Amino acid sequence: MASITIRNLDPEIKEALRKRAAHNGRSMEEEARHYFAQMAAPLAPLPETPVAASVTVSDPSSQTLAGKRICLIIGGGIAAYKCLDLIRRLRERGASVRPVMTNAATEFVTELSVGAIANDIVFSELFDREAEHDVGHIRLSREADLIVVAPATADLMGKMSHGLANDLASTVLMATDKPVLIAPAMNPKMWDHPATRRNRKTLQDDGIHFIGPRAGEMAESGEAGYGRMAEPLEIVSAIEQLLDDRPKPLAGKKIIMTSGPTHEPIDPVRYIANRSSGKQGYAIASALADLGADVYLVSGPTNLSRPHGVNVVDVETAREMHDAVHQLLPADAAIFVAAVADYRAASEADEKIKKEKGGINAIALTENPDILASIGNHKTKRPHLVIGFAAETQDLIKHGASKLKRKGADYIVANDVSPDTGIGGNTGVMGGDRNRVTLITKKKNDAWPEMSKKQVAQELAALVARQLVTTKV
Structure with a gap:
């Protein structure tokens, strides 16, 4: 097969590759290898709002x-x-x-x-x-x-x-x-x-x-x-x-986070999962680290670059995520952004389940551990601040408020992920770069306007800072 070099590409393709490489925190050569490895389609223009979670550097125009x-x-x-x-x-x-x-x-x-x-x-x-x-x-x-x-x-x-x-x-x-x-x-x-x-x-x-x-x-x-x-x-x-000499209000604070999906094996090939990309969680981890926090991010499988200055613990299943979070206790705050699979296969097949006439009648499921509830209701090591996320397709406030009570959380960040009333389409919340959330507490519901996931992360990090600096921890 013939080989190519970056300098031999058409100027338009080379420019698109350069922008996408910077956008994803890679060299142009690595970005090209990434696309070929994934058998991706020809390079498409970048979205207007960059994916903050996968890039841990500033916008050059900000003169940082x-x-x-x-x-x-x-x-x-x-x-x-x-x-x-x-x-x-x-x-x-x-x-x-x-x-x-x-x-x-x-x-x-x-x-x-x-x-x-x-x-x-x-x-x-x-x-x-x-x-x-x-x-x-x-x-x-x-x-x-x-x-x-x-x-x-x-x-x-x-x-x-x-x-x-x-x-x-x-x-x-x-x-x-x-x-x-x-x-x-x-x-x-x-x-x-x-x-x-x-x-x-x-x-x-x-x-x-x-x-x-x-x-x-x-x-x-x-x-x-x-x-x-x-x-x-x-x-x-x-x-x-x-060289960042800004005030660090979260310096000395330990924060545990979860992000991304979990993969629950059915057999050696197949698994149960969801559409979460991990972008919002990674953006929040970066924002908290930017304010000086010692962040431990327990991450399910994603394709995102690790946020700089964040301690990342890689897991695959809900049970692994549950165990990792509990091993990291105690902490000043815990934020649960991960879209954890509620159920897993009751038994994982040792061999690939073969396709047969009539198909598979049923896969027996069993419930996964509830990570948020186990921390929000922890008897001895509950963090001073517990924040959960709720992705809903209907009755956003009702389901979010119910989750707040059941899980023992201080805040629930609820977002509408339905294609009709949420931020739907190819740039939807799950996998997209923008979000629209409602912050639910026992006393009130605060609907935030639609913004980039980076902006949501910065607003939430500022909220965490206000809570922890005014609370004796």
């Missing part, structure tokens, strides 16, 4: 890094090419980027291309007469708000952990008094090597921040595993969080 100065140290690995996109993403958000390149890095990308995109001088030599007339390595290490190392090779990590300073990059890192974020990138065997593991622990103990690496295919043929550098948008998100 305006006035921030980043010293970017580019190490000598094949992933160095990603730094060109990283620089562009940072500058889109208002940051200035001062590049420092190791000699090995110049073998992968040129100083000319890095300097052109950064719109700044590229520094690479420790003993540069012009740069060092005012002790340049000290100035570079101190004038930035953050030092970012991407890619952070095994060699650079080794130098950092052992305090070596024999080139400009390692000297800047030794001389800085600013936070340092590294994005490791190396062969999986190198990442798993005992020496690298020791260096990682040392750097973590020293307060160095990490983003990645991720699992995937390596540049070397036949090599795969943990070692791929985090994507530029992931690194941007980590930088935004490190």
Whole structure:
């Protein structure tokens, strides 16, 4: 089969791919692989409102890094090419980027291309007469708000952990008094090597921040595993969080969340599930983490990127979700967004149930544990704030109020998912990017206007913050 490269695509397709890759937090190459793997249709235009839950970075137009100065140290690995996109993403958000390149890095990308995109001088030599007339390595290490190392090779990590300073990059890192974020990138065997593991622990103990690496295919043929550098948008998100000096009203608060569907096996091939995408829950987890909360997200199967700064526990079934939530207690708050399957097969077949004449007469079902009720009515470890979600197709307020009482919740976030009166169609609540909810309490019902799921998440996170800061927990 013939191979293709991104640069050979038609300009319109290439632009659509670039937008969708940014939208989903992937590189263009990964986005293309994702579509081919899923046998997807040709790229379609993005919806007007981006899917907030699957992307954990800001809109570039929001200038989230305006006035921030980043010293970017580019190490000598094949992933160095990603730094060109990283620089562009940072500058889109208002940051200035001062590049420092190791000699090995110049073998992968040129100083000319890095300097052109950064719109700044590229520094690479420790003993540069012009740069060092005012002790340049000290100035570079101190004038930035953050030092970012991407890619952070095994060699650079080794130098950092052992305090070596024999080139400009390692000297800047030794001389800085600013936070340092590294994005490791190396062969999986190198990442798993005992020496690298020791260096990682040392750097973590020293307060160095990490983003990645991720699992995937390596540049070397036949090599795969943990070692791929985090994507530029992931690194941007980590930088935004490190430089975010806004008040964090939920700092020190532990919040348990559930999101996504559950899959209840019938046989090794089939399962009972629902249409939940997990987008709303992931958006809420991101919003809570953005306010400083220590968020534990128990997630059913989804295709979403993990929210940065959120502890994700992957589960498949309702019973696994129930057990994971209870193991995470105690907590200050618990928010149950997951669309948990109410029933499961009473017995799971060991072999695939074959199609026979007359079909399957019946599958015996049994009830799944009620996770929300088990926490809302917990005798000893009930969180101070318990919020449940209710997706209804009729009698929204009536069913939501009944659920509030039965489950022992403080709030029920009810939404109409019917195709007639809810936000129906292909962009419906379940799988779509928008939502319209009603907040139900014992005293009143508060109908919120239709908004993006990101906006719903931000409003709900603000509500949680108000509740927890005014309650002694």
